Amino acid sequence: MAGRWKNDLNWSDVTPKAAWLNRRQLMAGAGALALGGIAGPALAKLNAAPSQYSTAEKPDSWEVVTTYNNYYEFGTGKEDPARNAHTLTTEGWQVEIDGLVDKPGTYTMDDILKGTSLEERIYRFRCVEAWSMVVPWVGFELSDLLNRVGVQSGAKYVAFETALRPDEMPGVNSRVLDWPYVEGLRLDEAMNPLTILATGVYDEPMPNQNGAPIRLIVPWKYGFKSIKSIVRITLTDTQPATSWNKANASEYGFYSNVNPEVSHPRWSQASERVIGGGLFAKRKPTLMLNGYGPQVADLYSGMDLKKNF
Amino acid sequence: MIFARPVNDFLRHVPAWPLYILGALPVIWVFWQGVTGGLGVDPVKGIEHRLGLWGLWWLIAGLCVTPLARVTGVRLIRYRRAIGLLAFFYILVHLLVWLVLDVQIPSQIWADILKRPYITIGMAGFLLMVPLAVTSNNWSVRKLGPVRWRSLHRLTYVAVTLGAIHFVMLVKGWQTEPVVYLLVVVMLLVFRQVRSLPGLRRA
Numbered sequence: 001m002a003g004r005w006k007n008d009l010n011w012s013d014v015t016p017k018a019a020w021l022n023r024r025q026l027m028a029g030a031g032a033l034a035l036g037g038i039a040g041p042a043l044a045k046l047n048a049a050p051s052q053y054s055t056a057e058k059p060d061s062w063e064v065v066t067t068y069n070n071y072y073e074f075g076t077g078k079e080d081p082a083r084n085a086h087t088l089t090t091e092g093w094q095v096e097i098d099g100l101v102d103k104p105g106t107y108t109m110d111d112i113l114k115g116t117s118l119e120e121r122i123y124r125f126r127c128v129e130a131w132s133m134v135v136p137w138v139g140f141e142l143s144d145l146l147n148r149v150g151v152q153s154g155a156k157y158v159a160f161e162t163a164l165r166p167d168e169m170p171g172v173n174s175r176v177l178d179w180p181y182v183e184g185l186r187l188d189e190a191m192n193p194l195t196i197l198a199t200g201v202y203d204e205p206m207p208n209q210n211g212a213p214i215r216l217i218v219p220w221k222y223g224f225k226s227i228k229s230i231v232r233i234t235l236t237d238t239q240p241a242t243s244w245n246k247a248n249a250s251e252y253g254f255y256s257n258v259n260p261e262v263s264h265p266r267w268s269q270a271s272e273r274v275i276g277g278g279l280f281a282k283r284k285p286t287l288m289l290n291g292y293g294p295q296v297a298d299l300y301s302g303m304d305l306k307k308n309f
Numbered sequence: 310m311i312f313a314r315p316v317n318d319f320l321r322h323v324p325a326w327p328l329y330i331l332g333a334l335p336v337i338w339v340f341w342q343g344v345t346g347g348l349g350v351d352p353v354k355g356i357e358h359r360l361g362l363w364g365l366w367w368l369i370a371g372l373c374v375t376p377l378a379r380v381t382g383v384r385l386i387r388y389r390r391a392i393g394l395l396a397f398f399y400i401l402v403h404l405l406v407w408l409v410l411d412v413q414i415p416s417q418i419w420a421d422i423l424k425r426p427y428i429t430i431g432m433a434g435f436l437l438m439v440p441l442a443v444t445s446n447n448w449s450v451r452k453l454g455p456v457r458w459r460s461l462h463r464l465t466y467v468a469v470t471l472g473a474i475h476f477v478m479l480v481k482g483w484q485t486e487p488v489v490y491l492l493v494v495v496m497l498l499v500f501r502q503v504r505s506l507p508g509l510r511r512a
């Protein structure tokens with residue numbers, strides 16, 4: 001996008017937080033003990049630029065964002081990903097881009113990030129389980145990448161696939177879902193400026209449990225649409241299969257837009273529990289399209305969202 | 310079994326009342342952890358889930374008493390009332406946490422009880438436990454007479470089955486843990502029925 005701030009760092013130039021800490025600890029010698037006590041981000045900055053699309057709401061803490069995750073490849077408990085996802089190797093990550101594109105191929109993270117500028121997008125995040133948080137993602141618009149690889153005219157949908165690594169992902173040994181995890185968007189949803197590929201959070205490289213090194217964020221849809229650790233992006237002319245829809249079509253539709261009026265068969269979606277608010281946090285009414293109606297409601301004009309849930 | 314006699318002899322000296330106190334401690338522990346951050350960033354669900362699980366454990370423990378006596382000869386019948394009342398207590402607090410800390414909104418509470426099958430089933434399980442808890446005292450046993458009292462308390466089997474089904478239904482997808490609990494419950498119930506089949510030795 002023209003006029004956006006350009007990042008001249010390569011992905012491989014970014015020092016992972018762990019390595020950075022080690023260096024600091026070596027330098028600081030005895031002071032390292034004190035440093036070890038620091039909980040939180042603000043260490044290996046990605047220097048993402050602010051964005052007009054960010055909400056003014058206060059982001060949840062680093063702890064909330066990185067210890068309360070649904071990433072079933074690493075276990076079904078909310079704390080499992082933070083405990084188990086360290087085994088995921090993200091070095092040498094490659095994304096296969098194929099289907100109806102001009103430049104299909106295998107792209108490294110450097111290829112993907114070349115020429116893009118990272119932005120901080122502070123978005124509301126609403127899970128289908130009726131909880132929510134506010135997350136300061138770092139990423140770039142999916143349309144940037146799609147325009148670079150050249151979407152062919154027949155393409156109508158974008159399909160995504162998560163890595164499947166039984167050796168690194170303890171959760172895939174149980175068949176909660178049909179692995180690998182797959183997701184999809186309509187092309188116009190994918191091209192919307194709110195839709196980003198995120199490579200970080202809190203100005204830090206994406207923690208493994210949040211879907212390192214690159215994941216989708218679609219803030220007006222339930223969290224499970226925002227697929228993690230992407231290894232394949234396919235442009236197609238047919239609506240792609242999506243994991244939760246395959247698992248239970250009556251509970252999870254292809255669109256899965258946040259909608260307080262369409263309840264999940266097993267629970268209401270009219271309100272949400274705000275994570276990080278402690279024991280007595282008040283529930284909050286859920287907003288249509290998670291409050292992103294002004295930007296995305298047009299995508300669904302004339303559609304019955306109760307049927308296309 | 311050889312150890313049954315010494316164990317039973319020893320247990321004769323162990324009263325049931327300390328079990329009420331010991332059994333209630335985990336509730337305090339769970340809330341303490343929730344308040345001090347020991348349950349992570351979502352203490353409400355953390356407390357709700359742990360209490361539900363403890364309730365199920367007590368219910369299953371109650372179901373184990375008779376099979377244990379039949380297989381090993383160890384008799385824990387004296388503690389079964391405490392186990393059952395603790396199960397009721399945990400599920401009651403589980404329900405209260407859901408009402409007060411989780412759902413909060415009264416109109417949504419009714420909607421959830423009526424419209425959400427897993428809540429309906431959990432609620433049915435809880436309601437069946439109410440008459441059992443109310444009649445878990447010597448006076449009620451005398452008043453009802455042992456036959457009627459025993460048939461009333463067969464409702465436990467229904468309550469624990471509903472509780473286990475509730476667990477299977479509330480998770481997303483087919484997860485192993487709740488299915489294992491349900492299988493354990495079914496096995497324990499089948500085990501009881503086996504006794505009444507002809508040709509088997511009575512315990």
Ligand code: HEM
Pocket residue numbers: 354357358359361362364365368400403404407428431432433434435468469471472473475476479
């Ligand atoms: C026989 C009675 C019951 C038993 C044995 C039981 C047991 C359980 C268990 C084992 C869990 C899951 C724990 C975990 O995930 O580790 C659970 C969760 C839950 N139970 Fe119950 N329960 C019972 C009754 C009820 C009642 C009466 C209600 C409310 C009306 C209720 C509401 C819930 C809710 C809301 C959850 C959490 C669902 C979520 O994850 O959002 N339960 N229960």
